[in-house]
Amino acid sequence: MESSAGEVLTASRYEYGDKIARAEPTFCLQTPQTKASSPCCYRCLKPLGSLYDQVVACKGEKTLREVFLDGRRDKEMPWSPRWARKLQPGGVYLCPRGCGAAFCSEECFRRADEDHHDVLCVGNVTEEDPIYKYKVLTLEHGLLVYELLAQVVVHQAKQKEPSGWPGLGLDKAEGLMPFWDYVADYGPSLAGCYREEVLQVAESLSGGGGKTWRGITEDCFGFLATTLEEKGLPGAARFRAEGVDHFAKTATWLDMTCISVDHLSPAGRYIDGVLKREDAGDIARRLEDAPELKEALYVFAEEDNDVEDLQDYNDEGELYLPSVSALMFWEGATKFTHSCKPSIALSFSPLESKIDVQANHLLGDGAGMTRCYLRDSESHSETLDFLKRIRMECSCSTCRTREFLEGFEGGQPRQGDLSALDALGKLAFDEERYSDACELYEKRLEVSKQDGETWHNYGRALVNMGRWSKGYEAWKLGAEVTRESGSPHDELETLMAAHRYFTYRTTDAEDRDSAGAEPSEEDEADDRLPRHLRQDAFFLGSPVMTLDECKEIIDEAESHAREKNGWSTKRHYSVPTTDLPAHALPGCLGILNRSLRDHIFPAIASKFGEELEDLQVHDAFVIKYSMDGQKFLPIHTDQSHYSATIGLNPTSEYGGGGIIIVEDGGFEEGEGHVVKVEEGGAFVFRGGELSHGGRNITSGIRYIIALFIFSHREEEEDVEDIEEEEDVEEEEEQEEHHRDGCEDETCNHC
Numbered sequence: 001m002e003s004s005a006g007e008v009l010t011a012s013r014y015e016y017g018d019k020i021a022r023a024e025p026t027f028c029l030q031t032p033q034t035k036a037s038s039p040c041c042y043r044c045l046k047p048l049g050s051l052y053d054q055v056v057a058c059k060g061e062k063t064l065r066e067v068f069l070d071g072r073r074d075k076e077m078p079w080s081p082r083w084a085r086k087l088q089p090g091g092v093y094l095c096p097r098g099c100g101a102a103f104c105s106e107e108c109f110r111r112a113d114e115d116h117h118d119v120l121c122v123g124n125v126t127e128e129d130p131i132y133k134y135k136v137l138t139l140e141h142g143l144l145v146y147e148l149l150a151q152v153v154v155h156q157a158k159q160k161e162p163s164g165w166p167g168l169g170l171d172k173a174e175g176l177m178p179f180w181d182y183v184a185d186y187g188p189s190l191a192g193c194y195r196e197e198v199l200q201v202a203e204s205l206s207g208g209g210g211k212t213w214r215g216i217t218e219d220c221f222g223f224l225a226t227t228l229e230e231k232g233l234p235g236a237a238r239f240r241a242e243g244v245d246h247f248a249k250t251a252t253w254l255d256m257t258c259i260s261v262d263h264l265s266p267a268g269r270y271i272d273g274v275l276k277r278e279d280a281g282d283i284a285r286r287l288e289d290a291p292e293l294k295e296a297l298y299v300f301a302e303e304d305n306d307v308e309d310l311q312d313y314n315d316e317g318e319l320y321l322p323s324v325s326a327l328m329f330w331e332g333a334t335k336f337t338h339s340c341k342p343s344i345a346l347s348f349s350p351l352e353s354k355i356d357v358q359a360n361h362l363l364g365d366g367a368g369m370t371r372c373y374l375r376d377s378e379s380h381s382e383t384l385d386f387l388k389r390i391r392m393e394c395s396c397s398t399c400r401t402r403e404f405l406e407g408f409e410g411g412q413p414r415q416g417d418l419s420a421l422d423a424l425g426k427l428a429f430d431e432e433r434y435s436d437a438c439e440l441y442e443k444r445l446e447v448s449k450q451d452g453e454t455w456h457n458y459g460r461a462l463v464n465m466g467r468w469s470k471g472y473e474a475w476k477l478g479a480e481v482t483r484e485s486g487s488p489h490d491e492l493e494t495l496m497a498a499h500r501y502f503t504y505r506t507t508d509a510e511d512r513d514s515a516g517a518e519p520s521e522e523d524e525a526d527d528r529l530p531r532h533l534r535q536d537a538f539f540l541g542s543p544v545m546t547l548d549e550c551k552e553i554i555d556e557a558e559s560h561a562r563e564k565n566g567w568s569t570k571r572h573y574s575v576p577t578t579d580l581p582a583h584a585l586p587g588c589l590g591i592l593n594r595s596l597r598d599h600i601f602p603a604i605a606s607k608f609g610e611e612l613e614d615l616q617v618h619d620a621f622v623i624k625y626s627m628d629g630q631k632f633l634p635i636h637t638d639q640s641h642y643s644a645t646i647g648l649n650p651t652s653e654y655g656g657g658g659i660i661i662v663e664d665g666g667f668e669e670g671e672g673h674v675v676k677v678e679e680g681g682a683f684v685f686r687g688g689e690l691s692h693g694g695r696n697i698t699s700g701i702r703y704i705i706a707l708f709i710f711s712h713r714e715e716e717e718d719v720e721d722i723e724e725e726e727d728v729e730e731e732e733e734q735e736e737h738h739r740d741g742c743e744d745e746t747c748n749h750c
């Protein structure tokens with residue numbers, strides 16, 4: 001995709017999370033509630049000023065002018081995160097007409113004026129002016145979407161030719177319901193950041209207040225039309241002629257297509273960062289010299305607590321941190337085909353003011369980029385009904401799968417159906433709709449029991465759903481039937497070999513007692529890890545293998561690679577590592593099995609409350625990072641409940657390297673915590689949950705053993721949870737059914 005309009009809508013191959021394109025937002029609007037405490041550019045939504053300015057502003061006690069013009073913008077902060085360097089000290093330009101709008105530069109102000117701000121600015125108008133009245137009306141009712149709409153309308157009315165509203169896809173808007181019906185019917189799907197107000201208004205209006213939604217919209221339309229006429233804009237007559245219905249339908253389309261932005265402001269992120277750091281106490285002490293900053297740290301806590309209390313509140317998510325919420329319109333965002341399981345996600349990078357188009361799941365060659373226009377999940381029939389009204393085709397693969405499976409009506413698929421089952425199964429897998437994938441694979445296995453590839457994929461889908469035991473059973477069964485049929489399946493054989501070779505699974509109490517390697521008290525409060533990771537990761541307190549053993553494993557792996565086919569690069573599907581499976585290295589396997597039994601499993605059991613006999617290694621392999629081979633491993637999550645990295649050579653033998661665990665919602669790519677494991681040491685973490693990767697090495701060689709471990713217990717509980725949830729949902733549905741007064745005599749519920 002090249003242009004900001006997002007014209008090119010097919011992708012080449014992208015993995016989950018890959019950035020496909022970047023674009024500038026067309027129009028932005030920050031909510032009034034967050035404007036004062038988290039000041040951002042009126043046009044592009046970049047945070048204004050320096051980190052210091054932002055922290056001072058977050059108390060909301062000073063006006064923007066006071067914050068930015070008090071001459072101390074560059075004051076140093078006690079902690080300086082890398083991303084803060086991207087903030088622009090001094091980059092604040094206030095609208096010279098005095099409306100209060102603040103911009104990141106004069107250029108941004110000029111461009112806003114060119115687009116719409118010269119008309120919409122209330123800096124030099126009286127209370128009698130229609131545009132003033134428009135703003136008061138929308139503000140009163142929290143109608144942020146009408147404010148954003150005004151920007152689009154003015155921009156369009158400035159054009160001489162009726163070129164269509166920029167990228168809005170008017171044909172789609174025409175088929176929609178006007179905003180007043182949309183609010184009534186689809187209220188819950190409104191953009192998150194202003195739904196509260198709009199729903200409140202909806203409620204008060206339905207209670208018989210003087211005005212109606214339609215009345216408010218007619219007033220808005222009238223004020224705006226008059227303004228365009230008074231300013232003599234070329235498109236004024238056109239706007240008036242299109243009428244209020246059209247205006248209200250476009251509001252609906254804007255609401256559906258705009259991007260709802262909600263993130264911590266720099267001050268919020270800073271405070272969060274301070275509180276997550278081990279040296280928060282130190283930082284707080286240094287803040288004594290900077291009273292404004294100290295106050296800012298405490299301003300969001302209810303009482304005058306100490307730093308430890310604040311840290312606890314923050315860890316529990318109880319501390320309110322200053323944030324930015326806004327609506328954002330990007331022309332390109334209206335052009336994607338709808339899918340209930342969209343292939344892309346749109347997110348906003350505030351420091352650069354860019355919209356990122358990211359892959360939501362694996363996108364194969366030429367796969368269409370799709371976006372979901374419905375904000376909250378609705379029932380499938382409601383979705384279809386809605387799409388019909390906006391004349392959109394449903395490209396949703398869930399629908400296609402349902403239709404296809406229902407087509408069998410309990411019968412068996414025929415030979416001719418197999419390729420369609422394969423294709424839908426692959427699509428479901430790529431889109432991470434694993435239960436659909438399982439249903440499709442099960443259907444296929446009804447007629448092709450000896451198809452190893454289907455057994456393999458079926459097991460993978462189950463494992464990805466967290467149903468480890470069932471997935472393993474599928475692999476085992478698949479391996480048996482394919483072997484019996486005389487055409488064993490390579491990958492199933494490898495998987496079986498891995499399990500046969502890990503023999504440490506002992507329930508022998510004596511063995512367990514002699515192990516005695518549970519993590520010590522010091523491990524529980526491991527100061528090598530930041531606080532927020534300690535629930536999900538730990539270092540083992542003592543070495544899990546000797547230095548000689550580490551060396552023996554490296555030598556064995558290298559000589560295996562020399563004598564056989566080198567290192568493998570194809571063993572892992574989405575994030576390929578340069579590795580050798582542990583079960584191909586008999587010496588390594590013996591050492592590892594001992595280490596698992598004596599050290600690693602007891603430690604996991606104790607730290608995460610597991611039973612030893614529930615733990616099972618799913619995969620274990622020696623990885624080699626080198627300058628002329630694999631240098632890093634992209635950010636990912638593992639197919640595991642717990643993952644472990646065992647260091648095999650000293651960290652002094654390579655530059656860079658280590659595991660990087662990234663924080664969700666980081667301001668900067670690569671922001672995260674780096675963990676380095678010394679030879680013989682081990683680090684264990686929730687590999688299926690924490691996003692992590694192998695950090696780039698800059699010199700030398702890094703050898704590790706990576707382990708993927710599952711727990712049978714977690715799976716059982718997960719399945720129970722799902723079943724419980726389903727029960728609750730069914731109960732709720734039944735209750736609703738009764739409330740609605742069912743009149744069907746044959747109804748099963750009544």
Ligand SMILES: O=C(O)CCC(=O)C(=O)O
Pocket residue numbers: 577623633638645658659692693694695704706
């Ligand atoms: O390099 C590391 O320590 C991490 C390896 C890893 O994440 C993996 O193999 O899945």
Ligand SMILES: [Fe+2]
Pocket residue numbers: 636637638643687692
């Ligand atoms: Fe990993």
